[in-house]
Amino acid sequence: MIELSPADLNILLVEPSATQRKVIARELSQEGITNIDFADTIFNALEQIQVSAPDLVISALHLADGSALELLENIKNHSTLAALPFMLVSSETRKPQLEEFKQSGVIAILPKPFTREHLGRAINATLDVLSPQELELDFYDVHDIRVLVVDDSRLARNHIKRVLNNLGVQHCVEAEDGQAAIEILSTQMFDLIVTDYNMPQINGKELTEYIRNSSEHSHLPVLMVTSEANDTHLSNIAQSGVNAMCDKPFEPQTVRKLLYQLLDQN
Numbered sequence: 389m390i391e392l393s394p395a396d397l398n399i400l401l402v403e404p405s406a407t408q409r410k411v412i413a414r415e416l417s418q419e420g421i422t423n424i425d426f427a428d429t430i431f432n433a434l435e436q437i438q439v440s441a442p443d444l445v446i447s448a449l450h451l452a453d454g455s456a457l458e459l460l461e462n463i464k465n466h467s468t469l470a471a472l473p474f475m476l477v478s479s480e481t482r483k484p485q486l487e488e489f490k491q492s493g494v495i496a497i498l499p500k501p502f503t504r505e506h507l508g509r510a511i512n513a514t515l516d517v518l519s520p521q522e523l524e525l526d527f528y529d530v531h532d533i534r535v536l537v538v539d540d541s542r543l544a545r546n547h548i549k550r551v552l553n554n555l556g557v558q559h560c561v562e563a564e565d566g567q568a569a570i571e572i573l574s575t576q577m578f579d580l581i582v583t584d585y586n587m588p589q590i591n592g593k594e595l596t597e598y599i600r601n602s603s604e605h606s607h608l609p610v611l612m613v614t615s616e617a618n619d620t621h622l623s624n625i626a627q628s629g630v631n632a633m634c635d636k637p638f639e640p641q642t643v644r645k646l647l648y649q650l651l652d653q654n
Contacts, residue, residue, distance in 0.1 A: 392519040394420040394511055398440075401426050402433045402447040402459065403477075412446065412477065418504065419511055428452065430459045437463070441472060444495070444514050449478035449485075460492055464543055471550065473514050477502065483615070490615045490636040493547025497637065509639070516640035520554030523644065525652045528579070530556035533651070536576075537562050538569040538583035538595065539613070544636070548582055548613065551640050555647065566590025570598055573605055580650065585614035593628040600629035609650040613638055 399416060401424055403409045413424055425442065427433040430453050433445070445463065447456040456476055463469045476489050479500040489497055495517065496510035523530045535552055537560050539545045549560045561576065563569035565587040581599065585592040592612050599605045612630040632646045 392515050394515070395422070397421050397444060397511070397514065397518075398423045398442045399425070400433060400436060400442040400445045402428070402430075402445065402451065402456070404428045404448060404450070404452055408448065415502075415504065415507055419507060421511070430454050430462070433459055434462055437469060437472070441469060443518060444473045444475060446475045446477060449476060449480055457488055457492075460489070460494070464492065470546070473517055475510055475514070487615060491541040491544050493541075493543045493550075494637050496639075509641075512641060513637070513639045516644075517550065517554060520640075522556030523647060525648070528651050531558050533557050533580060534559045534576075534578045535561070535580045535582055536569060536572060536578045538564075538566065538581065538587070538592070540565050540584065540587045544584065544613075544638075548638050551638055551643055552582070554640065555644060566592065566595035566598075569595055573599075573602075577604075578608060580647075581608055581610045583610065583612060585612055592630075596628040596630050611643075611646055611650065 399421055401409060401412055403412060403426070409426055416424060425436060427436055429451055447459055449456050451459070460474050463472050463474060473495040475496045475498060476494055477498045477500055480486060486497060495513050498506050498510055535557055537545050537548050539548065545562050552560055561572060563572050567589040569583065570590065583592040583595055592614070596610050596612065599608055599610060609631040610629065612633045613636055614633060615636040631650055634642055634646060
């Protein structure tokens with residue numbers, strides 16, 4: 389696959405403020421991105437996407453005819469657009485307002501104002517998704533690795549699987565919560581568990597504790613994906629026996645490093 393650079397990206401920037409459009413476009417140009425189209429409403433954005441799909445949609449949270457979440461849902465529910473990378477730019481800091489985006493498989497959530505480092509990481513995550521590079525492991529053939537992906541959000545599972553597939557992982561089984569994961573573990577073997585924390589019935593912490601107390605599965609590495617930011621809470625999760633934790637959004641570069649640590653240190 390041809391490796392892309394920022395200059396190769398075509399961006400659709402959805403922002404109602406002309407001033408903010410100029411500011412964000414200037415920041416993008418400093419990253420080498422100049423192929424930028426603009427929209428100021430959900431209607432205009434969807435109209436442009438249907439004519440010519442961009443490589444990445446960057447959207448403000450509040451638009452004249454709705455929210456970025458409505459735009460994202462329209463994209464995710466479209467059969468040919470569901471994999472389109474989506475980035476939110478917002479000054480919103482309240483967790484409940486951002487949680488739905490994190491669960492929907494966005495490529496990044498940028499604060500407003502954002503730093504060049506924030507933008508650079510988000511652009512790199514987009515490039516990793518669009519021009520993936522397989523993991524090269526010493527102790528595993530990445531194509532043979534069996535991963536159980538556990539998350540109660542279908543969109544989040546799809547995003548996690550896409551990132552893993554891009555790294556060369558071809559065998560992914562899905563579970564919609566910890567209870568379903570335990571049932572699958574009773575009949576199948578895996579090399580890695582990637583699980584969300586917040587889930588109904590049995591959450592990620594309880595699932596990890598079950599795995600650690602299982603004679604068959606106690607050796608399995610567990611990667612916990614969580615949007616929790618509270619240090620005490622994260623410490624409690626870590627004590628359950630997880631091997632590594634990863635923030636949502638599920639960033640390819642971070643996941644690559646964690647998989648090296650989990651699978652290639654013998």
